[in-house]
Amino acid sequence: MLICDKLVLQQDDFRLTADVTFGAGKITALIGPSGAGKSTLLAALSGFLEPAAGRVLWQDTDLTALAPGARPISAVFQDNNLFPHLNIAQNAGLGLRPSLRLTADERAAVERALSSVGLEGLGSRKPAALSGGQQSRAALARVLLADRPVVLLDEPFAALGPAMKDDMLDLVRATLGAGGRSVLMVTHDPDDARRIADEASLVADGIVTAPVTVSAFFDRPSEALAAYLG
């Protein structure tokens, strides 16, 4: 379980509190209006923002003092998920070995991961030679290779067209979800949540509410959610 223990995040006059538990092995959608603090929450979980108070725990381990790279967490950001000067295999390989000194076995593992996201044989290309959807797939391959139990997705598919976005969501479900990873996905589109998430949580008015099943979330919307959905 990923636990936000009385977590308080503060940036200038913006304040967000989270006292919630995200279930292990579940895909949880974080829904809410823009500026509500969804990305801020992910930044704190991945270690880029020091909480004003409270703790972040994974199972029984306190993560609050750990550096971003030392946490059992992989992140996919809104943009800049690939280094433009490295080819796709190198970018994915960073997940396996940040020094990029890969053994033959590890190189084979990279190749397998690329095939599993549909990028077979494209390892030697630079990101610029790939479509937006393919770039998202490469970032996903890196997350698979890093093999960390928690994955944070900060609207990484927002720039894709509807059909391609749905493909990516299904791929996330098939790879990360089936692999038993705990996924937190920021979105402002209810359809995204319905498509792949097990649970959903509302981020609004400075509070992160406890996740509930997606059907319960949308069938019996809270007042704040109803206001957001309109």
Place this chain on the structure above:
Amino acid sequence: MAQRAVAIAPRWPGAAAAALVLVLTIGTLAAVGWRAQWQRGLSPADWAAIQFTVMQAMVSAGLSVLLAIPVARALARRRFRGRSALITLMGAPFLLPVVVAVIGLLAVFGRAGVVNSGLAWLGLPAITIFGFHGVVLAHVFFNLPLAIRLILQGWLSIPAERFRLAASLNAPVGRLLEWPMLRAVVPGVFLVIFLICLTSFAVALTLGGGPRATTVELAIYQALRFDFDLGRAALLACVQFGLCAVAAVVVWRLTSLDAMGAGLDRVVQRWDLRWPALDYLMIALVAIFLFTPLAMVIWRGVPGLMGLPTSIWLAAGRSVTVAVFSALLCICMALALALRGGRVVAVVGVLPLAASGLVVGTGAFLLVYQFINPARLALPITVLVNATLALPFALRAIGQAVDGIDRDFGRLGASLGLSRWGWVRIVVLPRIRRPLGFGAGLAAALSMGDLGVITLFAGEAEQTLPLAMYRLMGAYRMEAAAGAALLLLALSFAAFWICDRGGRGNADL
């Protein structure tokens, strides 16, 4: 504690680079301050030197700016073939060794130069290039292109929509748009050039001299080299530092100029384009003024190139070595400082702008001469000082690139758990090849042509190419000097071109 994304680069190299810069700037200053004979005060000759220094810098900066305004205006308004090549070439004087330019100016304005030949043919009296007006002429030659580029940038920063609006209102563009821009830009340009002219030793060394045309730096050189009067040299070095510091602080407070200026290719569409002939005349005159001396360097240099004495080739070898080491040191320091970032680094990065090579050199001389023959340290100290003096320019290019990488990829790097050196090796170095190459090229070219600190230290056996050239000129061996000038010109531009090219090759960012 949560980590900041920028903290993933190693920190000690930045501290080492900052320490080196501080030793060379503040440290050498302390040395001259300590050795200066304060009780003896300034002689009338010293006051004359101060007056001359300030005066020539004012006149040079004023003339450069005044001449630059109409040319920049013409370049901003007109579109013609070769315009962008002309603007690029105007960046060249920055890399041009001063002694080479002086040879070119002598070929045009000197005793046996083109202008005097013309005057003699007309039966008019000859002009002389030595003294106050020679120094000013050389300074205008160097700084007019800089002034044009900076003011042109001001012109091009006026949004095209404003010109459209002014045209539709039939409003006077000059009073409405251009005058306010000039009022904002020109004082900064004037001050930057004033500062450059305060510290340009080589021009005064070659074209000045004598009681009526001695700058403070030249007086330092003479006190140290000819009179071995260390107390006076140190005192004058303090005076020179004071002049530079005041000017630098004023520049720092008043300006935010980017001399490298991108985007000068733009031409704004305008509707007030009467008198095209006047614009083209201005552009043509400036092009002639700037490129005739360069053409003369090549024209007169080719015959001399064949018969260059061995000593010149040896000096050229030393210059290349100095340039290579100084470029390497400069970009290593710039990279280390850029990776460290922060306020202290920003200050350390601009300190050398206020430092004068001669003051630093005098301080270094005072620090070492009791322990070792300064001539033996001539080349290492030249490397150190040149690398430090080029640092602000390299740091500017590299620092911006490193900041951009931190902003775009710092989080990704941190979340992947890249080690400190891994971050530098895998992400930073491949992504800053361009500014790294540019910075190295700049440092190499500046160092190749430097005729400053080396003059204080070097004997016959340690002379670099610019110094050897100066000595040839002093011995009136003008043909050999012209050959050496062409060689030096080629080496300086080749050094810049090779490094800059290396940074561009195969860089798909």
